Amino acid sequence: MNRFYITTTLPYVNAKPHIGFALEIIQADAVARYYRERGFEVLFNTGTDEHGQKIYEKAIEEGKDTQAYVDEYAAKFDELKISLDLSYTNFIRTSDPDHKKAAQEFWKRCDANGDIYKDRYQVKYCVGCELPKTDSELVNGRCPVHVNLELELRDEENYFFRWSKYQQPLLDLYAANPDFVVPSNRLTEIQKFVEGGLKDFSISRLKEKMPWGVGVPGDEGHVMYVWFDALVNYISTLGWPNEDGNFSDYWPGVQVAGKDNLRQQSAMWQAMLMSAGIKPSKQVFIHGFITSAGEKMSKSMGNVIDPFSEVAEYGTDAVRYYLLREIPSHDDGDFSRERMELRYAELANQLGNLVSRVGAMSQKYFDGVLNDVEVDWSAQEAQLYAAMKDYDFKRYLDLVWEVVADANEVVDKKAPFKLVKVDEAAAKDVLSEIADKVRFIARSLAPILPQTSAQITERYGKIVSQGEPLFPRRDQPSN
Numbered sequence: 001m002n003r004f005y006i007t008t009t010l011p012y013v014n015a016k017p018h019i020g021f022a023l024e025i026i027q028a029d030a031v032a033r034y035y036r037e038r039g040f041e042v043l044f045n046t047g048t049d050e051h052g053q054k055i056y057e058k059a060i061e062e063g064k065d066t067q068a069y070v071d072e073y074a075a076k077f078d079e080l081k082i083s084l085d086l087s088y089t090n091f092i093r094t095s096d097p098d099h100k101k102a103a104q105e106f107w108k109r110c111d112a113n114g115d116i117y118k119d120r121y122q123v124k125y126c127v128g129c130e131l132p133k134t135d136s137e138l139v140n141g142r143c144p145v146h147v148n149l150e151l152e153l154r155d156e157e158n159y160f161f162r163w164s165k166y167q168q169p170l171l172d173l174y175a176a177n178p179d180f181v182v183p184s185n186r187l188t189e190i191q192k193f194v195e196g197g198l199k200d201f202s203i204s205r206l207k208e209k210m211p212w213g214v215g216v217p218g219d220e221g222h223v224m225y226v227w228f229d230a231l232v233n234y235i236s237t238l239g240w241p242n243e244d245g246n247f248s249d250y251w252p253g254v255q256v257a258g259k260d261n262l263r264q265q266s267a268m269w270q271a272m273l274m275s276a277g278i279k280p281s282k283q284v285f286i287h288g289f290i291t292s293a294g295e296k297m298s299k300s301m302g303n304v305i306d307p308f309s310e311v312a313e314y315g316t317d318a319v320r321y322y323l324l325r326e327i328p329s330h331d332d333g334d335f336s337r338e339r340m341e342l343r344y345a346e347l348a349n350q351l352g353n354l355v356s357r358v359g360a361m362s363q364k365y366f367d368g369v370l371n372d373v374e375v376d377w378s379a380q381e382a383q384l385y386a387a388m389k390d391y392d393f394k395r396y397l398d399l400v401w402e403v404v405a406d407a408n409e410v411v412d413k414k415a416p417f418k419l420v421k422v423d424e425a426a427a428k429d430v431l432s433e434i435a436d437k438v439r440f441i442a443r444s445l446a447p448i449l450p451q452t453s454a455q456i457t458e459r460y461g462k463i464v465s466q467g468e469p470l471f472p473r474r475d476q477p478s479n
Contacts, residue, residue, distance in 0.1 A: 001041055002038075002039065002040045002041065003040060003041045003042075003043075003249055003250050004032075004035040004040040004041070004042045004043075004250075004253075004254075005042070005043045005044075005045070005238070005250035005251065005252075005253030005254065005282075006028050006031055006032050006035075006042070006043075006044050006045070006253060006254045006255075006256065007028070007044070007045035007046065007233075007234050007237070007253060007254070007255055007256070008021075008024050008025050008028045008045070008046045008255075008256050008257075009024065009049075009255075009256070009257045009258070009261055009265070010046070010047045010048055010049035010092070010094065010230055010233055011048060011049060011077060012048075012049050012050075012052065012054065012055060013048045013049070013050055013055060013069075013070050013073035013074055013076075013077065014054050014055050014058045014073070015073075016073070016076055016306070017076060017077055017080055017306075017307060017308075018297065018304050018305060018306070018307070019290055019292075019297075019304075019305035019306070019307050019310070019323075019335055020258065020289060020290050020297070021077075022080065022084060022307035022319075022323065023287065023290055023323045023327060024256055024257070024258060024287060025046055025080060025084065025086060025088075026084055026086075026320050026323050026324060027256055027285075027287060027323075027324070027329070027391065027393065028044065028046070028088075028256045029044070029084070029085075029086045029087055029088070029447075030320075030324060030388075030393060030447045030448055031254070031256075031388065031391065031447070032044040032087055032088070032447075033087055033446060033447035033450065034388050034447040036087070037443075037446055037447060042089070043089050043090060043238070043246065043250050043253075044087060044088040044089050044090065045088065045089070045090040045091075045092060045233075045234070045237045045253075046077075046086075046088050046090070046091060046092075047074075047077075047090070047091050047092035047093055047094070047233060047237070048070070048073070048074040048077050048092075048093050048094070049094050049226065049230045049233075050070040050074065050093055050094045050095040051094055051095070051212055051213045051214065051223075051224075051226045051229055051230070052130050052212070052213070052226030052230075053127050053130065053205070053210050053212075053226075054127050054128065054130065055069070055070065055212065056210060056211070056212040057127070059212075066212050067095065070093075070095055074093050078091055079308075080307065083307065083308050083311050083316065084307065084311065084316060084319070084320065085316045085317075085320070085450055085451060087450075090237045092233050092236065092237040094214075094229060094230055094233055098236065099232070099233060099236045099237075100214045100215075102232055102235065102236035102240055102241060103214045103224060103228070103229045103232045103236065104214065104215070104216075104217045105241045106232045106235075106241075106272070106276050107203075107216065107217055107224065107228070108217055109275070109276040109277060110161065110272065110275040110276055111217075113275050113276070113277070114162070115161055115162040115165065115275040116159055116160070116161060116162075116203065117159070117160055117162070118157060118158070118159055118160070119157070119158070119160050119200075120155070120156075120157060120158075121154060121155065121156050121157065121158040121160075121202045122154065122155045123153075123154055123202075124138075124151040124152070124153060124154075125151060125152045125153075125154045126143040126145075126146055126149060126151055126152075127146075127149060127152060128143060128145065128146030128149045129143060129145060129146060129260070130225075130226050130227060131227070132154075132201070132202070133151060138151075145260055156205075156206055156209070157206075158202040158203070158204045158205065158206075158222070158225075159202070159203050159204040159216065159219075159222060160200045160201065160202055160203060161200060161201055161203045161228070161271075161272065161275070162200050162275075163198045163199065163200050163201055163267075163268065163271055164197070164198045164199060164200050165271075166198065166270075166271035166274055166275070167194055167195075167197065167198045169271070169274055170194050170198075170267055170270060170271060171191065171194055171195065173270060173280055174187060174190070174191050174194075179283065180266070180280075180281075180283060180284065181262075181266050181283075181284045181285075181286060182283065182284070182285045182286065182330075182390065182391055183286070183330040183390075185330075186259070186262055186266075186286040186330075187266075189262065190262055190263065190266045190267055193263065193267065194267055198267075198271075201225075201268070202225055203224060203225045203227075203228040204216050204219075204222040204223065204224055204225055204228075205222065205223055205224075205225060206221065206222060207220070207221055207222055207223050208221070210223065211223065213225075213226065213229065214229045227264055227268065228272070231264065231265075231268070231269045231272060234253065234255065234269075234281070235247060235251060235278065238250055238251055240278075251278075251279065252279050252280060252281050252282040253281060253282055254281070254282050254283045254284075254285060255281050255283070255284045255285070256285050256287070257284065257285070257286055257287075258286070258287055258288070258289065259286050259287070259288055259289065260289075261286070262284075262286055265281075265284050265286075266284045266286075269281070285391045286330075287329060287330065287391075288327075288328065288330065288331045288332035288333065289332045290305075290327060290332070290333055290334070290335050291332060291333070291334045291335070292304070292305055292334070292335055292336070293334065293335075293336045293337075294334055294336075305335055307319065310340070314340065314344055315471070316451060317347075317449040317450070317451050317452045318340075318343070318344050318347060318471065320448060320449060321343060321347060321397070321448065321449060322335075322339070322340055322343045322344075324393040324394070324396075324397060324448055325343065325393065325394050325397040325398075326339055326343055326394075327394075328394060329390075329391050329392050329393050329394060329395075330391075330392070341474070344471065344474060345474075347470070347471045348469070348470075348471035348472070348473055348474075350401070350404050350405070350408065351404055351441070351452075351470065351471070352469055352470040352471040353408075354404060354407055354408050354411070354434075354438065355438060355456055355459065355460075355467075355470055356466055356467070356469060356470070357411060358407075358411065358431060358434050358435060358438060358464070359459055359460070359464055359465055359466035359467060360466040361416055361417055361420075361431055362431050362435065362464035362465075363464065363465055363466055365416075365420050365424070365427065365428070365431070366428055366431070367463075368463035368464040368465055369462075369463060369464075370428060370431055370432040370435050370464055371428060371429060371432035372432075373432050373433060373435070373436040375436050375437075375440070377440050380399065380403070380440070380444075383399050384396055384399055384400070384444060387399060388447075393448070396448070397448060399444075400441060400444045400445060400448075403437055403440060403441055403444075404441055406437065407434050407437040407438060407441070410430065410433065410434050410437075411434060414430045416430040416431050416434075435460055435464055438456060438460055439456075439457070439460050441456070442456035442457045442460065443457075452470055455467065455470060456470070
């Protein structure tokens with residue numbers, strides 16, 4: 001049986017979901033749905049990262065018990081499943097007891113391999129990234145991703161992971177798998193980073209300073225560094241360390257992550273897997289960031305976009321469509337209300353109008369009963385597969401829209417509403433041809449616009465019907 005495993009990163013639960021994570025999880029959902037449509041048994045994992053200093057500090061700031069705080073925010077992320085019509089099968093929380101046990105077993109295996117030791121930890125640390133920063137990474141003395149946060153100077157005894165030991169094995173992994181990281185420029189970026197030399201990284205924190213974390217096996221004075229703990233979710237969700245069942249059936253898998261996660265996903269985690277004696281990931285797909293009307297999104301600027309609000313305004317499939325067609329798959333992209341309005345109008349005028357017109361004519365002239373049409377769509381399906389394999393969702397949708405445009409052109413040029421008056425059989429042939437194109441469009445849109453695809457498929461069965469507008473026209477854009 002063909003099996004496929006895909007996972008997002010786990011967002012921190014120190015804030016409500018934003019449009020950037022919505023992009024990532026919709027991208028992963030589109031891939032998961034595509035492989036299911038092709039007959040694969042698919043596991044699709046997401047969840048919440050619930051340990052680390054910034055979560056601990058946020059809970060204190062809000063005067064809440066830390067577990068109660070993460071419970072509240074984890075529920076908000078799980079609500080995305082309904083709002084964005086997501087098909088994930090697994091929702092893992094790093095505060096789950098089974099995950100904690102898996103993280104501790106993972107630690108033990110790395111330790112048994114000689115890759116964990118104690119040393120002094122002296123660094124500049126960004127709490128926003130939960131990562132140490134070198135001077136070369138800083139801009140005006142600040143983390144470029146979290147410019148509003150002051151770096152912390154840390155000096156304490158921690159456990160370290162021997163990352164430096166895995167420089168050559170990582171380079172060998174990249175060389176043997178030229179599509180290990182997609183897009184290729186991100187693979188080049190991580191190769192150059194690893195070639196420059198790897199420094200062992202801290203994998204614990206003193207419990208007296210930061211008690212919210214997974215305990216280090218055999219040392220009650222330390223908790224695991226949040227990244228070491230969280231990355232294990234990709235296999236703990238499969239039941240590891242039990243190596244039967246889902247783990248043996250589905251690992252290795254595909255990981256979807258933002259460009260700020262490149263180092264962690266494609267180098268840190270892969271070295272950790274090697275240390276624990278586990279196969280590396282199958283592939284890592286790296287996407288860019290979303291800006292808001294050309295500006296970096298931040299709470300202080302008040303331009304963070306709430307995906308729940310956008311869905312309430314435009315509907316689930318319109319938001320999915322915007323994110324997958326408007327935002328470049330491999331680079332940064334912008335979210336603006338003006339562009340959202342244009343993309344919604346595109347759905348209404350080009351797709352929705354096509355489905356309604358052809359359905360109405362089929363009902364009016366032929367009681368919805370059309371001819372069976374056999375068209376070979378294998379060439380187009382091969383192109384769609386290539387686009388999905390590259391995680392190029394815009395190209396995928398551009399290909400579908402070529403068929404949408406073609407079908408609309410046939411309606412306009414052959415005008416079955418006129419042709420039926422002089423040649424009823426010819427008009428029926430034309431409508432049957434267009435209806436077949438609409439069915440192909442519906443099949444192709446199933447991973448991208450699942451609700452719309454289902455509605456079209458229902459209307460274009462043996463009896464073709466019109467139905468309600470797929471995307472009701474918006475006369476007055478809201479502010």
